[in-house]
Amino acid sequence: MSAHLPDDHDAVREALTEWYEADHRDFPWRRTDDPYRILVSEVMSQQTQLSRVEEAYADFLDRWPEVGDLAAADRGEVVSFWSGHSLGYNNRAKYLHEAATQVIEEYDGTFPTDPEDLRELMGVGPYTANAVASFAFNNGDAVVDTNVKRVLHRAFGVPDDDAEFAEAAADFMPEGKSRVWNNAIMELGGVACGQSPRCDEAGCPWRRWCRAYETGDFTAPDVPEQPSFEGSRRQFRGKVVRALGNHDELTLDELGPRIRVDYAPDGDGEGSGEWLRGLVDDLADDGLVEVTEADDGTAVRLRR
Structure with a gap:
């Protein structure tokens, strides 16, 4: 499959951002630009259902509302909270606690603002660093996650290749708009272009350009199957x-x-x-x- 990107990038961008701004899921981490709270939400959301994350996110911030509170916390209590809320690998809690300590001790309580510097924080990889830079500081690159790959593959025939996806995502993202753009394209993948597409029901703004909508072929890149948790x-x-x-x-x-x-x-x-x-x-x-x-x-x- 070869990519067929529309010539009018501005129309594609405008359609998506208008769709997103008109109506989107109201998660609490979308109502803040606090980098600490966004980091907490991103770490919690890794391979965890968002319905479970919402409750845990609120409880976590009730207990440790600021980055300094988390840095001063007993790590065992943080790990115990993580496990008690079934948030996946407990190492994430350990790394989140250590990242908070780094922000206090190495950055005087102020988060770095760009993806490269954010990656210096413990446990913060390329995706999470870019998400925090985008949603907290509007200073990120185009996000490329499973949802984004699915959208680009179906809509514009972008080949199932990481470099191709990264290039196409970067081409579409308007300069200086990483916060709204990355939220919008991930929302599109989560709401309209999931594994079972809901093009008309969700009012997908890209139907006029979408190859999958035109042809009925909604093939998407393979999604790795999670190993069974029970008994693991x-x-x-x-x-x-x-x-x-x-x-x-x-x-x-x-x-x-x-x-x-x-x-x-x-x-x-x-x-x-x-x-x-x-x-x-x-x-x-x-x-x-x-x-x-x-x-x-x-x-x-x-x-x-």
């Missing part, structure tokens, strides 16, 4: 963190039955004492728990 190592790591969040300290033999009903300390494979020790050691390597050896057994606690 990631699920049990989260259970360990939640259990430790309710106790100052637990021995391995006290912890095991709390995370797995079939825990057998002397068994083999999953559910054994060796398996549990591996989970705990992984969490310790990630800086999330502390492990101490004593006469009465191995004790574990959240890292403070």
Whole structure:
């Protein structure tokens, strides 16, 4: 497939921004340009349903309303909050806490404003850095996520190639308008051009140019399938963190039955004492728990 980008970029831009500004989903992070709050929302939204993020976002900011509050918080409490709200990998909570500490200690409490400098913050990759630069400072590049790729592929035949997507996205984004543009094109992918398209129902503003709408071929780039969470190592790591969040300290033999009903300390494979020790050691390597050896057994606690 070769790209067929319309000649009148201004008309394409105007149609999309007018559609977005007329009506869009009202998420709380879209009502702020505070870089701390936007960073929190972006980290929470990684592979997590937005309905779950909204509640967690409000609770998180009630507890740590400013970047300085998060930097001063006990990291174990932050990790426990993350796990308790089922927000995915607990390392994200650790990195978010460390990023807040960096902002306070290395940047005098003021966030960097461009994507390159934002990437110096712990756990902030290219996409998140660009999103914060765009939505907080209107200073980002064109966002290219799964939704954007789907839209560009269907509408204009952009090949399933990262470099091609980046070039096309940059071509369309109006200069100095990254905040509204990136919100708008992601909204288009989330509302009108999802895996099951809703072109007419959502009033897609690009129907007049869209190849998929014209041909009925709504093929889109493959979306990687998420591995099953139920029964996964990631699920049990989260259970360990939640259990430790309710106790100052637990021995391995006290912890095991709390995370797995079939825990057998002397068994083999999953559910054994060796398996549990591996989970705990992984969490310790990630800086999330502390492990101490004593006469009465191995004790574990959240890292403070």
